[in-house]
Amino acid sequence: MPTPHSTSAASGSTAPQGLPFDPDALRARYRAERERRIRPEGSAQYQRPTGRFGYFDEDPYAEPLPAREPLHDRVDAVVIGGGFGGLLAGARLRQAGLDSIRVIEKGGDFGGTWYWNRYPGIHCDIESHIYLPLLEEVGYVPKWKYAPGEEIRQHARAIARTFDLYRDACFQTRATELRWDEAESEWLVSTDRDDRIRARYVVTASGTLSQTKLPGIPGIETFEGHTFHTSRWDYAYTGGSPDGNLHKLSDKRVALIGTGATAIQCVPHLGAGARELLVFQRTPSSVDVRGNRPTDPGWAASLTPGWQQRRRDNFLTLVTDGRTEEDLVDDGWTSSARLQQKLIPTGSYGDLPPEERERAEEIADFQKMNEIRARVDAVVTDPEAAELLKPWYRYMCKRPTFSDSYLQTFNRPNVTLIDTADSHGVEEITANAVVVGGTAYEVDCIIFGTGFEVGVSGITSGHLPVHGRGGTTLTEAWRNGPRTLHGFYSHGFPNLFQLGPLQNASAVNYVHILDEQAVHVAEVVAEAHRRDARYVEPTAAAEDAWLATIREKAVDLYTFHAECTPGYYNNEGKPGRRRESFADGPVAFHALLRAWRATGGMREVLVDAQQEKSTDRPPVPVPVPPVTAVRDHSDTQTGRSPAPGVPEA
Template sequence: MKPCGPTDTPDDIDIEALRQKYAQERAKRLRPEGSGQYLELTDDFADFYEIDPYTPLTERDPVVETAEVVILGGGFAGLLAGAYLKKAGVEGVRVVEMAGDFGGVWYWNRFPGIQCDNDAYCYIPLLEELGFMPSKKFADGAEIFGHCRAIGKHFGLYDGALFSTQVRDMRWDDDAARWRIGTDRGDDIAARFVVMAQGSYNRPKLPGIPGIDDYRNAGGHFFHSARWDYDYTGGGAGGGLHKLADKRVALVGTGATGVQLVPHLARDAQHLFVFQRTPSSVDERSNTPTDPQWAASLQPGWQEERKRNFHNWSPFVGVVFGEPDLVCDFWTELGRNMSARIAASEDPASLGIEQIMAIREEEDFKIMERLRRRIDTLVSDPGTAEALKPYYRFMCKRPCSSEEYLPAFNRPNVTLVDVAECKGVQRLTANGIVANGVEFDVDCVIFASGFEISTEISRRYAIDVIEGRDGLSLFDHWRDSYRTLHGMTSRGFPNMFFTGFIQGGVSANTTAMFEQQAAHIAYILAEAQNRGARTVEPSEQGQQDWLGTVAELSIDNSAFELSCTPGYYNNEGRGSAEGNGSFLGDFYAPGFYAFDDLLAQWRAAGTLEGLELRG
């Protein structure tokens, strides 16, 4: 493996001037309604969420049964929950999934150019267990989808899975000590245990643009990138969108999805208008094929070693000595540059946290300036190049990489429409789309506007009713803040387990978080079965102690959050003050692997401290 060191970044920057510029760019984009700017996908817009373009709905009789474990969601969170339950010896596992197959985000997202944005050797779980090696560093979506299906087959999760099925309501039956689950297919399932594994990116969101009905009624075509319409565009995930050759296409959104889409739309559409509220930071991708010799040299346990290494070098930690950077990409650059700078100081051990954070900030500014100057070398038109420059701190938005995105704006058939000043697209008309007071005639509008991550939890779960003991609504219970033990159980909701960004460890590698949670949930559930318990939930004291621990160890990151341009990372500019509307919620501040150690010690004690088991 080649040594991976710090990068060349510019020294001739005025940090104070950049701070002012960042604040100005943030202010241009702030909207008072926050996450309320996005439409809820119900009624006239339900088809954006509920219709599956890949698997025709097959009629079936309603399922009326008792079940041991029901997992809601068949993406990586649900697959890992099922896998670890099976490994713990738990039988009677049934998955309920609204899609036509396993895969979650990798089932729904099949847009042209879709790839993993993280190092695939870290991100794709259970590689060693299933004997699978990604074909390249940033694997294609179809490859990841195939691995999801392989996990389902390997662990027997297809047996009893209910696909193309949406849960509508869940109510706790205290007499039966079971969850009564109702679905849109008329199912009535009495589940002993429920695992909530809907994932973090399951519900597409649409910007609330006035006139969307006018455009649709006049015959204008539009769809969300997570429900790609290949009947309209032609082609496939590799591109070749031949049906767009005579079409004027509007793409709304320039986040991670937009960065992957633009090169394909630019090649194939008659004209592409890219509507940008906030530019992404876009670095080189360097998507190298997997080296067979490297793969053959790997020893058992290599993936866990690599995941830990990535976490240490990622922006969540970022100061590492005596350990090589195995991932060596745009995610770990800040860690490398910080570590080199600290190591070169006269007395690294004497540096306090304020000095380290000052170094971090300065290296952050340098990296972002490097990325902005890279744009000038790739984009010919100075005005377009300037509009594409990201003026914010690293990790204010999800970092991206591509060799093809920025050069696409040199094409004569591609127009960048910067909508920062008017805080987004203004409206749709019968003819097209209006921004900055100008109407653009288009045949098709594609929304690459992401997923509901910072909206109210009732919208993110997409279930009408979740009622625990005595009719307590989970949505009311968590309206202001989460209340859990370890982020995975909540008092008043017996035998229910949660996955996601909820009062636990946070990693830049989301699937590592799901795997950590799956292992812990499987342990608790198996112990409840083995000990003959009918119900398991946190004690009042256990839950309060955990809330106290999270609060006591919390780090005030509000200054950083509120300096960032609006987006889902900072709850559309409002920060974590909005409680469970924040992207990360309340997290365990000592770190992801510190949380892992805490859970391992808790399990090793065998006392299930903080939980109540009732026979």
């Protein structure tokens, strides 16, 4: 029989109900640590890199912009974005029979996140055999369980070659406007290179981790040393490569601001290369065991057709708290599936009453986080540094990270951890120093590992204006919140498809989600061609029904996120009241889409000339003043998902 109370190693107090820790003490500690870090301005504490820092958004990898004449042609489809979302859209549309597919990408090549992020140590945190898409189609098996960034980038290029997407691609080009031509039933796509491209279909896949951000630290523009953002790593200054060996830092004092997933991977290399490394931390990440290893050649040789889909489905089922006979991936994600319900609910809650279920989940969460904090004590030799590196929050308040070298780096004599929680971040930057707690730390270089704006695309933010039927803009149509059918298309915007997390379902392996989305779009397009439909557009009734479904099934996670330490998962401590995602989870959502396609759902979106004349579609609404950013609705949380396996601060 358990004793009624025991001593809590985590809190130093007594623990009820036979637990080796005191839940009340942990809750109090979590609240106190949150209050140390919360800032009233929320996400406004960050800024876009403009002015002096405008070069942070430039492309350090591309050759000088090649001269070309503006394009004034017609293609079957324009895909906006050359990351995995755009690549999957292009590949699946090619499989659906489309010939001319033009990918428009602001970078100098395909790869998206993996094109821009090339910092030392970069790896995927989702197993590469399920994260890298189209492995069987390309004929490739990744070399590592968790692939390095360069291997992932090269696989992205291989997809483009396999599906002939380089042929019509436009790199170093930004789409600036989408305008529907009613007479021709096609889109006119404008770009910053004076292109005017006509396309029957447009697919937007510009991603949710594309816009870098900087902290709005007073004096940031006065620093006279060297600066760069981790997503634009300056190897000319540091030396080395993504594999490390940052030899040019051997005489430098380097500051890294930010300790999210990017820092977990680059800090070991900075610590090994710099004369002195100062890591400025507001909130520590949870750091679990990585256990990376090479792919077993014998296992790779044993794979049979369909192996990747089976492995992806197995992982997706497990991380959404489903049941399978075998855990094929068997890693930190599948072992923590129950805890992930607090970020990506799936409706699989069993028969427990809500209060009992919540308590059981919280206890499991405390146990997991106690293990992670104990690992810090076991690895870090300096007790003060170890205490600062312990994460005091629920497991899914921040994206979990995995590393076998990050914590060990703080045992190096040249590495110093500087906690900024009590000052709510770095207080000031001067000409030669970073100031925290009134102390100025002189440095030669500041590296910003402060991540990206999350959940924002050009479409939803209004930075890429979209004019649908009658000239109505998407921001006008969404002035009261996003309106879609299944998250893909909206009434009044024919033949426009959106890939992303809005009003559908998500998962930690986000590339799998993107592939399911791309398959769905391609199936709809193929059916439109088979039926000789004039265009694809959901009815207003279908859109209304889907919104009702989303809101009827919505899980209220507001309290959980409001009590979390501030970060991008909870909008820096200011979570939205309403979730815009399908609460039954991705497995159920993908099954719903397959059933919808198989049982006549296409009737809700395919319009031929006769249907168009007899339809009860309402007239185009009178334009209203444009909304600058759809995501700014105070009661809406726009379905933000975890970063798609990408290290991000």
